[in-house]
Amino acid sequence: MDTSRSPLEATGFSRKLAATIIIVYMIVTLIPITWMVATSFKSVDSAISYPPEVFFEPSLEGYVNLFTNRSRQPKDYLDSLPPPDTWYEELVRSREMVITGPSKFLPRYSNSLIIGFGATFFSVFLGSLAAYALSRFKVPLKDDLLFFILSTRMFPPIAVAVPIFIMYRKLGLGDTHVGMIILYTVVNLSLSVWLLKGFMDEIPREYEEAAMIDGYSRMQAFFKVVLPQATTGIAATAIFCMIFSWNEYAFAVLLTQFNAQTAPPFIPTIIGEGGLDWPAIGAGTTLFLIPVMIFTVVLRKHLLRGITFGAVRK
Amino acid sequence: MAEIEIKNLHKSFGDFVAVKNSNLIIENKEFFVLLGPSGCGKTTTLRMIAGLELPTSGNIYLDKEDVGYLRASQRDIAFVFQLFALYPHMNVRNNLAFPLKMQKLSRSEVDAKVLEAAKLLRIDHLLKSKVSSLAGGDRQRVALGRALVRRPKAFLMDEPLGTLDAEFRELMCLELRKLHDDIDATTVYVTHDQQEAMSMADRIAVMNEGVVLQADSPKVIYNKPKTKFVANFIGSPGMNFIPINEKISPSQSSIKLLDSSLNIPQQKEGTDSNKNFLGVRPENLKLVSENGVKGNVFGVEYLGSRKILTIETQLGNIKIRVDSDTQVNINEQIQFDTLNNNQIIFDGSNDKALQSDFMS
Numbered sequence: 001m002d003t004s005r006s007p008l009e010a011t012g013f014s015r016k017l018a019a020t021i022i023i024v025y026m027i028v029t030l031i032p033i034t035w036m037v038a039t040s041f042k043s044v045d046s047a048i049s050y051p052p053e054v055f056f057e058p059s060l061e062g063y064v065n066l067f068t069n070r071s072r073q074p075k076d077y078l079d080s081l082p083p084p085d086t087w088y089e090e091l092v093r094s095r096e097m098v099i100t101g102p103s104k105f106l107p108r109y110s111n112s113l114i115i116g117f118g119a120t121f122f123s124v125f126l127g128s129l130a131a132y133a134l135s136r137f138k139v140p141l142k143d144d145l146l147f148f149i150l151s152t153r154m155f156p157p158i159a160v161a162v163p164i165f166i167m168y169r170k171l172g173l174g175d176t177h178v179g180m181i182i183l184y185t186v187v188n189l190s191l192s193v194w195l196l197k198g199f200m201d202e203i204p205r206e207y208e209e210a211a212m213i214d215g216y217s218r219m220q221a222f223f224k225v226v227l228p229q230a231t232t233g234i235a236a237t238a239i240f241c242m243i244f245s246w247n248e249y250a251f252a253v254l255l256t257q258f259n260a261q262t263a264p265p266f267i268p269t270i271i272g273e274g275g276l277d278w279p280a281i282g283a284g285t286t287l288f289l290i291p292v293m294i295f296t297v298v299l300r301k302h303l304l305r306g307i308t309f310g311a312v313r314k
Numbered sequence: 315m316a317e318i319e320i321k322n323l324h325k326s327f328g329d330f331v332a333v334k335n336s337n338l339i340i341e342n343k344e345f346f347v348l349l350g351p352s353g354c355g356k357t358t359t360l361r362m363i364a365g366l367e368l369p370t371s372g373n374i375y376l377d378k379e380d381v382g383y384l385r386a387s388q389r390d391i392a393f394v395f396q397l398f399a400l401y402p403h404m405n406v407r408n409n410l411a412f413p414l415k416m417q418k419l420s421r422s423e424v425d426a427k428v429l430e431a432a433k434l435l436r437i438d439h440l441l442k443s444k445v446s447s448l449a450g451g452d453r454q455r456v457a458l459g460r461a462l463v464r465r466p467k468a469f470l471m472d473e474p475l476g477t478l479d480a481e482f483r484e485l486m487c488l489e490l491r492k493l494h495d496d497i498d499a500t501t502v503y504v505t506h507d508q509q510e511a512m513s514m515a516d517r518i519a520v521m522n523e524g525v526v527l528q529a530d531s532p533k534v535i536y537n538k539p540k541t542k543f544v545a546n547f548i549g550s551p552g553m554n555f556i557p558i559n560e561k562i563s564p565s566q567s568s569i570k571l572l573d574s575s576l577n578i579p580q581q582k583e584g585t586d587s588n589k590n591f592l593g594v595r596p597e598n599l600k601l602v603s604e605n606g607v608k609g610n611v612f613g614v615e616y617l618g619s620r621k622i623l624t625i626e627t628q629l630g631n632i633k634i635r636v637d638s639d640t641q642v643n644i645n646e647q648i649q650f651d652t653l654n655n656n657q658i659i660f661d662g663s664n665d666k667a668l669q670s671d672f673m674s
Contacts (some may be wrong), residue, residue, distance in 0.1 A: 206399035209366050212386045213393045214464070215416035228403040 033289075040282030047278040062279025064088045065272065066105050066287075070097040072273070105284060108266040112246065113291065114177055115262055119184030119245040124238050126185065127192025128200075128230065132222060134193070135200035146197075149190045157187045158250045168255055177260045180252070184245040192237045199233025200226070235302030239295065246292045263288050316377040316467035316500055317342045318363060323372035325358055332358040334524040335372070340502060345494050347511040348504045350521035351547070356504045357472055359521070363502060364393050364470050376467060392461035394471040398453050400445040406456050407441040413464045431463040434493070451482050458493065468500040475510060487513050508548055512536070520544045537656070538673050542665040545593050545658070551622060554599070555591040555660065556629045562590055562659055562668060569659075572607065572628060578657050579672035587663040596622065596635040598653045606649030611642055625650065
């Protein structure tokens, strides 16, 4: 018998089994994403061809279509134009069209960034203040308050869509960045308060007591000593809040149209000639994936520790 | 540095009374230890002096100024925590500089003070280290450094050696006391470890159930405990208590014990209770060959420099300290007697020691 191995370590077989399961799961989850990315590099014809093309000639048509508005022109008009200055103009001309201006994708994308990061910042900031207070102070009816905070997530947020819609119209918050940031912050707060309270509870009080004795106010101690130690919790919470606000679709469809519309309701509406422009939709979705992916990769170390926090006491 | 005075200090958490109307005066430059079992209110008292808890009633004076209800940050005291509470996200230098950053000093002044404190504690080579990479003793030194870098009016320490291993604790006891003397500090030190208390303190206050039972020098606390609790808590093993079933009158100088009579220090105080106790330290008893109290050896503990015998007698179990080379076997019949006239009579009605020639 092999005694060089600790009995707590996995055997070779179970490791291989685990690896196989992970690989199968990875393939299942990655196929749609791969297909989406592949579609973004297909031409319009190739994207809708049947049987689907697995190997195809890559084209940037989808990305060009995503960022531009175009119109079809008669051949003699196109011939009368001066030769195209850029590669993308040339690409559009070859489809017998001209670029009439930039599309709405960039403003929608920046709306998503502003609202997503804004809502994440406020969820985490307000959440950490509330969590600290609930963790450290005697708050009357604390348990009931915490339950009430949690109960706001016991139904899908969209269940209250109608009252929110009416409220936002009365308050003039419909189709505004502020309105969307407030909405996503409110939806995220319960998760953020609960997650962060767990982390705050784990931070010994001695740290802030030491800081307060050293001449700092409680607020200063909170920012200089408590918050830096809650980094893991804040990162984990921020990822969850970010993913929700970034991906939220239903409220965005309902409450935004022109000014504050985010990317999720915009992308599926990209219409080409004679139907949906699949390569452009693929391109938009691919670009939409990138920020949240970077955000998660940067914070992933904290994410893992964040999810398993408190499981083993240090 | 400063004098700390506590007047009628009272603290309750809901129904639980942590500190009951305590009065203490801690002199300037004194090393003062609050000693007691866990839950006796010693840490609560310390935290009230620090401003981490507010008193329910009563006053705390720091240099004659009433600070009892001020914020911790307004009191100019320093606190060393049991778990050190070093900020893990800062290196040693920043930990030491942290208290100075609130004082609006120039960078060079801060650096100079940090270096001075670090040199005093011999941690100047560690200034750039991360706190998490330090050994227990070095962490302790950094915690002390952070306390003294500001040169506060008083140092408050809450079992700062509690997490160190035994060998290191003795070393740190010596260092702490030396540090205290070197910088003319006023120190209030909380511990449940009587050896730490005895070895460092100028004066010890023994607390139990929220009450300060006695505040005196270690020698007085040990030899002339004012209550049965102090007599039992201090010393290892604690004092022997032999029940005496007679009233004690003032000026009495002997008591009846079994069939014989025993001389005791002349009493200055009596009691009407007829269930009192005679207190004798184990080292104030000796083995004799005749005319002693007879007993049966129940247990022998060998402690290197001495042996502790537990003797079963008609008076109850009695502990005696003897030289470690004394040959005694379990179940052996022996006799013992008192070595000197240092007995104390405790009033059975309130557990207080009665005044006598010895006690006063």
